[in-house]
Amino acid sequence: MTLAPKDLANLLDILDDENLDTSLENLSNQLHQAFPKEDNFKVGTALLLLLQHIDLLPNHVQRVMAVALLFDLYRGEPLASTPFATVFVQVLKASEETTNGASRPNFVGHIPVLSQCEKNLLAHLLSYNAKETMKKSPRQIIDELYFASTPPIDLTNLQLQLAERHSELPSVAKCGNPIILPDMDRSKMAEIDKTTGRSIAESLIIGDPPLCSQSYRPEFLRLAPPLYHSANELTWMNVTEPSQFTVEYDTSMCVSNCAGAEARRLMGKAFKSVLSLQQQQHLVTELDRDPKLVYHIGLTPGKLPDLVENNPLIAIEVLLKLMQSSQITEYFSVLVNMEMSLHSMEVVNRLTTTVDLPTEFVHLYISNCISTCETIKDRYMQNRLVRLVCVFLQSLIRNKIINVQELFIEVQAFCIEFSRIREAAALFRLLKQLESGDIGGLNGPPTKNKIDMC
């Protein structure tokens, strides 16, 4: 990234004012011989730095050489695509502005301050025959151009090309400012000293990265995030008694369970056929005796419908015993979704009167009943079912197990659809009474057992 000290010495040798009479072209050739092409940018940066700081290159002749060398550094390439083209444009533009009276301040960091002569040289190089100019020696240039006025020069085209290239660069890349700030102490008017200048130039140009290519860009203040804050920064440790969990001996080994075996046998039968009254009683007493037995008799939610159809009374007993079980919801959902029948309704009815069933469950069951009634094809069966449902609903309403308001629309539509059936009409009347606030109907005779009528 940087010129080696000996390279810099080389460069400064080429720029030596003893080369006063060597043609610029010749000097440029020397330069290109001394430095390979890939060093061009470094050389250019160094030249520019020397031009920027008049104290480092105070001699007119040297400055003329530097301008010419900088211009010729990328010879053979279109000017607009060389890195230092902007410098030329800015130098000439600044001079235009000053002549136009818009006074720019004395120092703008990166733009070298050139003398009239140097500007003229640049203008010639840019607009006139550069080759002719390059053939001249620095002495000739100074003689010819020292007092000439800057020829008018049209840079529009070049400027456009440069602007186009620049627009491709992000703003962050374009906002840098060199970090070298000259601070001439004019009070101590020390004489120009070549070796001091050289050593200063060296310390500016040599380094990694060299000071002359560093820049300061407006810098975002990036705050580091705070340390994570947790409610349990350090983990408190409580006593966990790991020894309380240990391997257990199975105490149920070879413990006979005669009662259980008999109950299990009866249950197996109950899924398939109706049990005799005696058998039913036996099973119920066994279940009552051992509250845990109910879990060991082979009942699963999937088998519940069979049990309900064959032995509704046993089903009710068993379900009541399972109320505390974690599986009870599964049993309920099976019950709700099984095919509607007198037996299932009987089971649900009994359950509603003995335990608090979840309202969702009851509502779901009613909706299920209604939709079964509506979809059934067999006319005779339909009538039978509708009557059943109506009696069931009346019973629920009179026992205040359901709140009619929540199902009003559904039930009303049901009554209207089946208004031909006596029980439906009766239910409808009951609904109307309730709606009008007449609760007399509710105080009628308990209809708990009416469901047995069919």
Place this chain on the structure above:
Amino acid sequence: MTEALESHSKETSITALSEQERDLAQNALIEFQKGTYSVCLSYLNKLETLRPKDLKVMHNKVVAEYYKSDLKKTELIKKSLKAICGHMSIPDSSEAMDDVEKCVMRYNEAVLLYHTKQYNAALQIMNRLFTFIEPMEESLAHKVCLLLIELHIVTDQPDAALSLLNYIESQFISIDSSKISVTDKEGPIKPIKELKEQKKGSADAATDAFRIKLLKFKARIYLMMHQLKLCKREWKTLISLGTPVNISSIFLKANLEYLRGNSKKAMKIMNSITTENLEFKTCGESAAVLYYNNIACLYHSMGKPNLACFYLQKALQENKNAMDSVRVKDNDPLSCQPLYTLGGNRHYELMYSLGVSLLHAGQAGKAFDCFTEAAQGLHNSPKLWLRMAECCIHFHKSTNEIDFNIPKRRKDLVQKVLGTGLYRKIILASSLSKDTKYDTEGLSYAIPQPTLEFGMLCLKNALFLLPVNNELNLPMTPVAGPQTVSMSLTPGHALGGQHATQVSQATAVEAINLKASVLAASAYVSLCLGDYVIALEHARALLNMNKLSGAYRLLGNLYAAESLIFMDKINEAIEYLKPENIQDLSTYLPILETLDKDKEKTEETIVTPIGCKAYYPTSLPTGKAVLCYNLAVAYAIRGELDKSGETLKQVWMSKGPDCDIPIQVIMLALYIELQLGHADVSRSIIKQHCPQYR
């Protein structure tokens, strides 16, 4: 083959059972309970010859042999159990019966998994087992409940643990005290009170012990959930039940005081522990380890991280002693260490804590080493990875405060001065902050080193491990603790592996704070590494969070703006730099405490940031000054020097006792003057601030 065995055994267990067999079984049980395992085994062997295919006999034989080996031949019993009962069957109602018969075996399997820290596998078994809780014999049922709750606690699911606990309380504790109806909205609080009165009547020792254990669990869960008032209530119940004050209840009480911010009181309580001692060899946990660890917690919360480190190192040493006391040289612990000591190693947790303390003490390098070691055991913890990344960040930039110390930093405005007289050159700083780019050295970033590159890897892990459902709408009025059980159908409805229907406030807040930290750190590190697209992504994700504390909102805006500037989208960046974008500078969301539901308000836990050094910037005006300064930077980069200068002037003017401004402000002022060509002004600014270069 096992299937054939099973079906056969089912038949035999139901049908034939001779008088002789029954006697043998009874004798075996008696001997087992007496602890004379060899005699027990001789009975079991006889029984086995009579009933060669009875699974329970085989099982008990294996168990008795295990006890005979002082619970040391764990590997062996594990294999034997697997051979006897096979794997946990897939949930299928038809096999329900089978599993009821195998409850003890399943429980044992889960116990082994628990002690070998395979918590998820254990949970799977226990959740399934819990569906058969009703048919289970009571003492086993109690054990199943306790293990299931413990597993939920160790897997950090306090919400699920609590709903489970409440359900269990309602099922077991109150089972005789007249059935509580499903609709009883009082929840499990009532049964406890009822029972208290009932206690004298039914002196059921087992149930009492069970209830006390449940209460302790509940206290622990409430502590995890930061429901301190509720916890206090449980603790009081515990004491009023006449529970002896022992080491475990003392730790609970001290924990409570610790979380309430009363570290001194907690310290007193901790030091009230008398002679009682838990020895690792016999209990599976060492009182010394716990004690030193907890003392360290207290010192940390008192803002003394160095003392905390000291005690953590003591705890680590005690832990090592404890492990050495049971370890038999060069042998597999699974065949020579008692079962309950297998999971007792706290080394990695302690290492993590030590790391946190060191980090707070400013020793990021040592902290980093601790975390690297802890990562061997806690690699699934997003917190750990975040902490490692924090070490990396700390190495890169240990404090924000330094930039605001203008007297100290202003010498950095100028690098040096070269030459004298005509040749005098002032060399300005090229950058005031440490510049980082990707390390070009050929080191793999995966090697743990406190570099930003490695930090980025850690943060990727952390992001990946963040809990998924943490964006759940945070209930601002937290539901009363005891009611988190969903009671819609029956208590059982909430069961079956989905206990956590509702996430408690504490869990949600913790998850949000963690996510914010991970995202902010990710955005920061990406920015430092020059990965602006990723940085912007993280910053936006951060700002998109539902709830975000003030400091993180500020950081999200800053990081988003900076990445946008580097992506040359200055207009968009400026949107993020409006001073009204910040309201406060809190660094975390507090956990709100639930009070009794009759008092309808929530109260903020008064916990001063435990052990935290306050985050800089501390004052809101300073925060705004940072935003404003960066806005000036954005303008300057866009070339709008006048606007930038004006904004900068505002920042400068806002300087005051409660508003610090960063050194960068002066540098930017210099820049603007230089760009405008006012070299003289620039020089005088330098000479004013850097008198040494006058």
